[in-house]
């Protein structure tokens with residue numbers, strides 16, 4: 008009974024997390040053509056400040072529900088001998104890479120954000136997330 012709820016929680020948090028990064032890459036980035044560098048730095052800092060408040064809860068719930076479902080789906084670590092297990096492990100590895108980038112961004116509190124590294128990091132994270140979502144479905148169908 009609780010597994011579908013965990014899955015719903017996981018999927019909802021994934022949508023918010025992936026959506027936030029997609030917004031930054033696909034919408035916010037385009038504003039560089041409209042505003043000057045100083046204005047963009049201020050906008051990006053305001054976005055990051057807000058994200059630092061909200062996203063830790065979303066990301067914490069996403070990873071906690073992921074770990075709980077992993078123990079069920081993988082029966083401890085027993086699934087790692089299977090094709091499903093390898094795809095799941097690859098998904099988790101990519102998710103850990105995303106987590107490392109996220110923790111670094113949250114810790115960069117107060118420091119000025121270099122717009123180039125801001126953009127580069129978000130492009131990399133979005134690419135990793137596309138891989139994670141692909142693997143999340145591929146592990147059941149491939």
Ligand code: HEM
Nearest residue numbers: 014018021025070073074076077080099102105139140143
């Ligand atoms: C950036 C981080 C993550 C994202 C964006 C993400 C995204 C997703 C998505 C989209 C699904 C498919 C849900 C569905 O369509 O029903 C899924 C399933 C799953 N995820 Fe994650 N996930 C992340 C991190 C993790 C972590 C860290 C773990 C485990 C340690 C994990 C374990 C799982 C498991 C076991 C499933 C399969 C659930 C099932 O269908 O029974 N995920 N994830």
